[in-house]
Amino acid sequence: MDVRSLRYAVTLADTLHFGRAAQVHYIAAQPFGRRIQALERELGTPLFARTSRRVTITPAGERFLPRARQVLAQLDALVRQAEGPPADSGVLRIGVLGFGLADLWPDVRDLVRSRCPDLALTSMELDWENQYDAVRAGDVDVAIVHDVGGAEDLELDRVADLDRYAVVPVGSELARAEQLTAADVEGQRWISPVGGFPGLAEWGEDAGRRDGVHVRSPSGVPTAVVTSGWLGLHAEPARRFFPHPGVRYVPLAGPRARIAVATRRGERDEGVAVFRAATQAIADHHRSRA
Missing domain, CATH: 3.40.190.10 (Periplasmic binding protein-like II)
Known part of the structure; x- marks a missing residue:
């Protein structure tokens, strides 16, 4: 169960219309509907009843959706705790080693955009030799690295320990x-x-x-x-x-391989702070479900 599916379900509960709910998230109605169906299959129960004329919330949906809203509110609150006000515009340059955040990417991206809708995310491919130096030199604002030591001058936020x-x-x-x-x-x-x-x-x-x-x-x-x-x-x-x-x-x-978010010590850029907070919120959420 991913955070994006929770957001889709809450939006559908608010609008009770697949087309309008899909537009809120800038996707087509069909893939939006498939995500809702996948969530319902994962839960083992329908959250919404569909007819040709209307969408209604099932009793299971009435029980589930308030908890979903609570989880999303907690994640958003963690992001708001990031130092400084939300970034209104600009570009966040992300260095990526290998698969980077792997399966966490969609949820982190959505959470960052919900906090900073005008912040553009760009990426730069890294290798083992330059994964730290790209941050030190300012070639990227933040990097997803394989934490293998030797970066005591940087801030490293653990994201995952992988088999x-x-x-x-x-x-x-x-x-x-x-x-x-x-x-x-x-x-x-x-x-x-x-x-x-x-x-x-x-x-x-x-x-x-x-x-x-x-x-x-x-x-x-x-x-x-x-x-x-x-x-x-x-x-x-x-x-x-x-x-x-x-x-x-x-x-x-x-x-195990330790994946971390690397930033410069004392970095005060708002976009960097929001990205760090979003990554930690999503990583903590996934660890709590493991």
Whole structure:
């Protein structure tokens, strides 16, 4: 159950009209209706009764929608606690390493826009070498990074700790495993992420020998695995965000990947404050449901 679906349901309850409710969120009526149906399937009960002439709220909807309003109000309140007034206009430059916020992106984006409707969000792709330096140099206002240490001069807000996966050539015997341990991959050759951070090595501390195949960003891992026949490391969302027919993602015991929002210490930009608050609110909401 995501925050966007809650907002759609509350808007539909206010308007009792699919077309007008969809217009509020700048989407077409059909995809809006599909999101409402998906929410109802997830809950196991209809929230709205539809006829050719009208939309009404079911008894289940009468019970559910006040709680949905409460959750949304709490999330919005967390964003309003961000230091400074709402940003009326401008651009927020977001550096993104790999899949960034993964499944949290839509909800964070919607929450930021609800607070700062005129704030434009732009993105810049980062790699392991420059994920911190892009923030330090002011090339981006905020960055979604793999927290591997070495950024004590920056503010790092934890977003998620994600399970570690081995990226395995599809023809390898290891690709048939349901889960791998350090003993299973002992002696295997692994591609190496480019970046001079001790935490990168620690994250793959039991992954075995690393030498001549290097990748600069997470998105390059699957192709490097297919090209070399060696193994790679990734965090769980890569299975969905970086699919490749030549690899299989297999759970691997070991240190989890920590995803964080990085900003400059003492940063007072309103857009940055709102983005940080929105990200924490959505991340906390998802953790509470886990």
